[in-house]
Amino acid sequence: MFDSAILVPSVLNGITTGALYALVALGLTLIYGVLHIINFAHGALLMVALYMVYFLWKLAGLDPYWSLLIVPPAMFVIGYALQRLVITRASHGRDENILLVTLGLAILIENVALYLFSSDTQVVDTPYGFDVVEMFGAFVPYPKVVAFFGALATAAALWAFIRLTDLGRAIRAVAREKKGARLVGIEVGHVYAMSFGIGVGVLGIAACLLMPSYYVTPQVGHGFVLIAFTIVVLGGMGSFTGALIGGLVIGVVEAVGGLWLGESLGQIGIFAIFILILLFRPQGIMGHQA
Amino acid sequence: MTKLLALLAIFAALFCAPLVIGSEFWxxxxxxxxxxxxxxxxxxxxxxxxxxxxxxxxxxxGVGAYSVAVLQVELGLSAWLGLVVGGALAAVVAVIVGFLTARYGLRGSYFALVTLAFAEVFRILSNSVSWTGAGEGILIPLDQRLAALQFPDTASAYWALWAITLACFLAVWRLERSRFGARLMAVRDNEDAAAAIGVDAMQVKLGAMALSGLFMGLxxxxxxxxFLYLDPAIAFGPEKSVEALLVPIVGGIGTLFGPLLGAFALHGVAEIARETMGDAPGLNMIVYGTILVCMVLFLPRGLAGLGKHVRRAFRA
Incomplete structure (x- = not known):
C-alpha cells in the first residue's frame, strides 16, 4: 500500500506519540481501577500541567525536563485535594454524578485558562527541539525519543510501585475489595485520594515530556481525553499493560490512518475502535469478563 | 390536571413575550x-x-441541523421538507445508537462515553466530507419568507421556537401519565425488576431515544x-451536549418543569455575570461549569428538588 520510506517514519512517529498517549491513559486507568471513576477532567488537568511547564520555562527559564522535579509533585497535590474536597462528595451513590462533577471541573478549568491566558497557542523553545535521531533509516525528533523512553520508564516505575510498596498493596486491596480493605485497617479515603493524586501526578510527567515537541492551548486536553478513554477501554479498564499496549496501538492507528485518510479524517479510526470495543468487548483486550 | 393547566398558563405567558418585551436584546x-x-x-x-x-x-x-441545511443548499429542496427529514433522521440515528448500546448492555458511564464518541465521529465526518461544507461550514442563503421557513424578525422566530417547545413539553406531560412513561421510569429505577414483570426494556429505551432524538433534531x-450558518463544532461540538444536560440538571431531572426552570435560571445567571464582569471569552462556560459542580455537590435533585424541600418545611 505504501512505500516503506513513508510508512516507517509514520509508524515510528505513531509509536512515540502512542507512548505519551499511554502515559496519559495510565493515570486514567489507575483512577478507574481503584476508584471506579471515569475522570472526565483528565484532559483539562493535563492542560494545567502543560501550562505549568510553559510558565516555568517562560518566567523562570526552566528547561521542560527540569520541570519534572516540580510539576508532577504539584499535580499530585492538586489531584489529592480534588478527590478529597470535591469528587468524593459528589457521588450521592450514583456513578453518573461523578462523571458529571468531573465534566463540570473540566469545563471550569478549561475556561478559567481561556479567560486568563486567551486561546493563543504557546510553545517552548529548547536548544534540542529540532534535533533528530536516526532509527531504522528514519529521522525521529529527539524530544519524541526522550518522551518514548520516559513514558516506558514511568510505566515501569508505576508498576513496581503498585507491586512492591505497602501503599501499592493497599491500593490493590482497595481496588479489589473495599470493605475487606477497610476491615483490615486500610484507610480507604486516603488510598482513594492517593490513587487520584498519583494518577494526576503522572499527567505532570506526561506534560514535561510532551511540551518540548508539542504546544499548549486551553483546549489542548480535548484531543487527549477521548484518546485516553479509548486507550483505557481498549486495554481493559484498570489494566496497566493494557494501557501501554493500547496507547501504542492507538498512536500507530492515528499516524497511519492520518497518512491514509488525511489528518482530520484519520482520527475516525480512533473513535471507530472506541465504539467497537465498547460495544463488543467492553472488558478490553487485557481485561477479564465481568 | 393542575400540572397541565400550569404548563398551558406558563406557555400562554411565554407566547405573549414578544408583545410585551419592547427591546430586541431582551x-x-x-x-x-x-x-x-x-x-x-x-x-x-x-x-x-x-x-x-x-x-x-x-x-x-447536528443531524437535524445539517439535514435541513444540506437539503436546501445541496439538493435545492424546501426547508419545510428539511424540517420533517431533520426531525425524522435525528430520531432514526437516536434509535440506531439506542439499539447498539442497549443490545450490548451499556449503562451508566459507558453509555455516556459511547454517545460522546458517536457525536465526535459525526463531528469529524462533517469536517471531512465536501457536501457539509467541511470545516468552512455551510451557509443557508437568506430568503425571509414563510415558504423558506425563515424568520423576518426575532418575534416570528420566537413563535416558531415556542411552538416546537410547547409540543415537546406536552409530549413530556403526556409521557408522565402514559403507560409508556410508567414503563420507562420502571426501567430507569430497576431494569431487572421491570423486565421481570414483563416490560420490554429494549423497546422502552428505543422509544425514549426516538422521542429525545426527534426534539433534539427539531x-x-x-x-x-x-442563524443560517452551521459548522461541525456548532452542530456536533461538546458545548451543545453540555448545554442539553446542564439545563435539566440545574432545574431538576425527571421533572416536567425542571428544564424550563433550569434554562431561565442559567440564562439569568449568565446574563448577570456578563453585566457585572464584562463579555470575556470563556466567562459563560466558567459560570456553567461552576454551577454544574455545585449542583451535583449540593443539590443533586436540582432546583425542583429544592422546591420540594421548602414545601415540606412549610408543611411541618
Whole structure:
C-alpha cells in the first residue's frame, strides 16, 4: 500500500506519540481501577500541567525536563485535594454524578485558562527541539525519543510501585475489595485520594515530556481525553499493560490512518475502535469478563 | 390536571413575550432561554425519565441541523421538507445508537462515553466530507419568507421556537401519565425488576431515544433556520451536549418543569455575570461549569428538588 520510506517514519512517529498517549491513559486507568471513576477532567488537568511547564520555562527559564522535579509533585497535590474536597462528595451513590462533577471541573478549568491566558497557542523553545535521531533509516525528533523512553520508564516505575510498596498493596486491596480493605485497617479515603493524586501526578510527567515537541492551548486536553478513554477501554479498564499496549496501538492507528485518510479524517479510526470495543468487548483486550 | 393547566398558563405567558418585551436584546435573551429549555427537555426525556445520561446529545441536534441545511443548499429542496427529514433522521440515528448500546448492555458511564464518541465521529465526518461544507461550514442563503421557513424578525422566530417547545413539553406531560412513561421510569429505577414483570426494556429505551432524538433534531432545524450558518463544532461540538444536560440538571431531572426552570435560571445567571464582569471569552462556560459542580455537590435533585424541600418545611 505504501512505500516503506513513508510508512516507517509514520509508524515510528505513531509509536512515540502512542507512548505519551499511554502515559496519559495510565493515570486514567489507575483512577478507574481503584476508584471506579471515569475522570472526565483528565484532559483539562493535563492542560494545567502543560501550562505549568510553559510558565516555568517562560518566567523562570526552566528547561521542560527540569520541570519534572516540580510539576508532577504539584499535580499530585492538586489531584489529592480534588478527590478529597470535591469528587468524593459528589457521588450521592450514583456513578453518573461523578462523571458529571468531573465534566463540570473540566469545563471550569478549561475556561478559567481561556479567560486568563486567551486561546493563543504557546510553545517552548529548547536548544534540542529540532534535533533528530536516526532509527531504522528514519529521522525521529529527539524530544519524541526522550518522551518514548520516559513514558516506558514511568510505566515501569508505576508498576513496581503498585507491586512492591505497602501503599501499592493497599491500593490493590482497595481496588479489589473495599470493605475487606477497610476491615483490615486500610484507610480507604486516603488510598482513594492517593490513587487520584498519583494518577494526576503522572499527567505532570506526561506534560514535561510532551511540551518540548508539542504546544499548549486551553483546549489542548480535548484531543487527549477521548484518546485516553479509548486507550483505557481498549486495554481493559484498570489494566496497566493494557494501557501501554493500547496507547501504542492507538498512536500507530492515528499516524497511519492520518497518512491514509488525511489528518482530520484519520482520527475516525480512533473513535471507530472506541465504539467497537465498547460495544463488543467492553472488558478490553487485557481485561477479564465481568 | 393542575400540572397541565400550569404548563398551558406558563406557555400562554411565554407566547405573549414578544408583545410585551419592547427591546430586541431582551427578547433575544428570552428566546435563547426557551431554546435551552427545548434542548434540556429533549435530554430530560432520555436522561431524566429514562435514566440514561447522554454526553453526546449534540449528535441528534447536528443531524437535524445539517439535514435541513444540506437539503436546501445541496439538493435545492424546501426547508419545510428539511424540517420533517431533520426531525425524522435525528430520531432514526437516536434509535440506531439506542439499539447498539442497549443490545450490548451499556449503562451508566459507558453509555455516556459511547454517545460522546458517536457525536465526535459525526463531528469529524462533517469536517471531512465536501457536501457539509467541511470545516468552512455551510451557509443557508437568506430568503425571509414563510415558504423558506425563515424568520423576518426575532418575534416570528420566537413563535416558531415556542411552538416546537410547547409540543415537546406536552409530549413530556403526556409521557408522565402514559403507560409508556410508567414503563420507562420502571426501567430507569430497576431494569431487572421491570423486565421481570414483563416490560420490554429494549423497546422502552428505543422509544425514549426516538422521542429525545426527534426534539433534539427539531431544535437543530430551528437553529439552522434562525442563524443560517452551521459548522461541525456548532452542530456536533461538546458545548451543545453540555448545554442539553446542564439545563435539566440545574432545574431538576425527571421533572416536567425542571428544564424550563433550569434554562431561565442559567440564562439569568449568565446574563448577570456578563453585566457585572464584562463579555470575556470563556466567562459563560466558567459560570456553567461552576454551577454544574455545585449542583451535583449540593443539590443533586436540582432546583425542583429544592422546591420540594421548602414545601415540606412549610408543611411541618
Amino acid at each position: 427578547l433575544n435573551t428570552v428566546l435563547l432561554a426557551l431554546y435551552a429549555a427545548l434542548l434540556g427537555q429533549a435530554w430530560n426525556i432520555l436522561g431524566g425519565y429514562g435514566g440514561q445520561f447522554s454526553f453526546g446529545h449534540a449528535l441528534f441536534f 431544535a437543530g432545524v430551528f437553529y439552522a433556520q434562525k
